[in-house]
Amino acid sequence: MSRLVVVSNRVALPDSNQNGGLATALDAALKESGGLWFGWSGKVARGHSGELHRTTSNGIDYVTIDLSREDYEGYYNGFANRTLWPLLHFRLDLVDYNAMTQAAYRGVNALFAEKLAKEIRDEDIVWIHDYHLLPLAQELRRRGVRARLGFFLHVPFPSADIIAGLPHHEKTFGALSAYDLVGFQTERDLERFQDYIRLFRGGQVAGRGELREQDGRRFRASAFPIGIDAGGLARLAQNAVRIPAVKRLQASLNGRALAIGVDRLDYSKGLPERFRAFERFLERHDDQHGRVTYLQIAPVSRGGVASYRALRRELEQYAGHINGGHADPEWTPVRYVNRTYPHATLTGFYRMSRIGLVTPLRDGMNLVAKEFVAAQDPEQPGALVLSIFAGAARELDGALLINPFDSDGVADAIATAVKMPVEERRDRWQSMMARICDYDIHAWRRDFLQTLGAVER
Ligand code: ADP
Numbered sequence: 436m437s438r439l440v441v442v443s444n445r446v447a448l449p450d451s452n453q454n455g456g457l458a459t460a461l462d463a464a465l466k467e468s469g470g471l472w473f474g475w476s477g478k479v480a481r482g483h484s485g486e487l488h489r490t491t492s493n494g495i496d497y498v499t500i501d502l503s504r505e506d507y508e509g510y511y512n513g514f515a516n517r518t519l520w521p522l523l524h525f526r527l528d529l530v531d532y533n534a535m536t537q538a539a540y541r542g543v544n545a546l547f548a549e550k551l552a553k554e555i556r557d558e559d560i561v562w563i564h565d566y567h568l569l570p571l572a573q574e575l576r577r578r579g580v581r582a583r584l585g586f587f588l589h590v591p592f593p594s595a596d597i598i599a600g601l602p603h604h605e606k607t608f609g610a611l612s613a614y615d616l617v618g619f620q621t622e623r624d625l626e627r628f629q630d631y632i633r634l635f636r637g638g639q640v641a642g643r644g645e646l647r648e649q650d651g652r653r654f655r656a657s658a659f660p661i662g663i664d665a666g667g668l669a670r671l672a673q674n675a676v677r678i679p680a681v682k683r684l685q686a687s688l689n690g691r692a693l694a695i696g697v698d699r700l701d702y703s704k705g706l707p708e709r710f711r712a713f714e715r716f717l718e719r720h721d722d723q724h725g726r727v728t729y730l731q732i733a734p735v736s737r738g739g740v741a742s743y744r745a746l747r748r749e750l751e752q753y754a755g756h757i758n759g760g761h762a763d764p765e766w767t768p769v770r771y772v773n774r775t776y777p778h779a780t781l782t783g784f785y786r787m788s789r790i791g792l793v794t795p796l797r798d799g800m801n802l803v804a805k806e807f808v809a810a811q812d813p814e815q816p817g818a819l820v821l822s823i824f825a826g827a828a829r830e831l832d833g834a835l836l837i838n839p840f841d842s843d844g845v846a847d848a849i850a851t852a853v854k855m856p857v858e859e860r861r862d863r864w865q866s867m868m869a870r871i872c873d874y875d876i877h878a879w880r881r882d883f884l885q886t887l888g889a890v891e892r
Pocket residue numbers: 455456697698699732733734774775776777778781800801802803804806
């Protein structure tokens with residue numbers, strides 16, 4: 436079996452608390468074949484970028500690299516988070532293009548390649564993750580790396596015209612053809628990427644997932660919808676009823692139905708639109724007055740970026756506005772919380788919820804949607820209200836699918852979910868849960884690695 440090398444912006448070190456689904460799956464893959472995980476250390480160094488740290492645990496080598504303040508600002512806060520993130524989420528209006536941050540992004544990718552090239556052997560399989568590292572394969576090939584190189588994009592791939600709105604887009608996105616395999620979350624993302632290759636790169640779709648660049652280079656591209664550890668999560672949720680925070684939330688509801696949203700505080704998640712929809716629900720469905728409590732958990736994210744700070748202010752005001760207009764002395768319709776919770780507690784919150792509200796304006800997959808489903812009680816499952824613009828909507832056909840821009844439509848879906856008979860909730864839940872268990876996080880990583888391993892070099 437070939438050795439596996441995983442590369443991602445952040446590395447889940449063995450002694451860290453990063454025990455999310457992806458970290459667990461990549462760790463399991465590395466344990467199976469032995470391997471190396473490479474990425475940024477998370478440290479901002481006083482001097483230059485480039486100092487390496489090494490540690491080994493359970494047969495896995497972890498190599499991390501420090502970045503200077505300047506590189507961190509340019510590569511991470513700059514081009515990755517202010518330019519690529521909004522661009523890939525269809526938000527050209529929020530793209531902050533700057534030639535200097537683009538150069539820093541390229542420079543950090545080149546630095547990663549310089550250090551990593553010395554670690555990689557020809558027979559290795561290298562799996563590179565996400566939008567921070569789009570040009571890494573090109574930089575590795577320039578340094579003579581011959582191993583198989585695969586890439587997975589965790590976020591959406593937008594339409595080709597949006598990509599073309601980025602000055603010098605070909606430097607970043609044209610570089611994807613240096614990979615042997617490029618993976619996307621959904622078939623739609625794949626189709627939009629194929630359009631980009633045809634329309635803006637002069638390439639061709641050669642069939643069977645193969646693409647051909649104008650210069651004749653061939654590479655593969657395919658969809659691999661990421662999953663979760665469904666079995667593990669279901670067990671966690673079943674036991675979560677004993678957690679004190681979960682019990683306290685249950686007691687505080689006084690028998691009312693709970694609608695829950697759990698999202699990083701990010702503009703892609705459609706939070707102001709969701710608040711608006713909940714307000715419309717209260718206005719349009721008088722009979723539901725005092726019957727539903729909406730809990731929005733939204734930990735602050737990227738507080739250093741102005742658009743995120745503005746979003747936070749807007750939501751604080753909006754929550755106050757809705758409560759001011761609709762609350763009773765003994766009922767507050769919206770509870771808005773800006774903190775993170777241990778995964779076990781969150782699964783308990785999901786399980787006691789009658790409604791899961793997952794209404795992003797754009798999302799590569801949205802793991803919260805899948806976690807909500809996996810956490811439900813099979814006898815009394817809640818209903819999921821899900822945006823058609825989340826990658827998860829392609830798989831979760833038992834959800835109430837909504838357009839997040841249509842506040843009355845979302846409001847009515849919330850009402851439908853509250854009133855949905857338990858038999859219907861069970862039917863819908865079973866079809867979603869079957870899919871989530873069938874293609875879980877481990878099936879996903881095996882599928883990707885087998886496809887990459889089978890590519891002819
Ligand atoms: P994104 O990657 O854009 O943040 P996803 O829904 O795909 O969106 O993944 C978010 C992950 O973060 C999920 O695994 C979710 O459980 C976790 N998460 C979100 N909010 C919280 C929170 N308040 N506390 C703990 N974990 C959270």
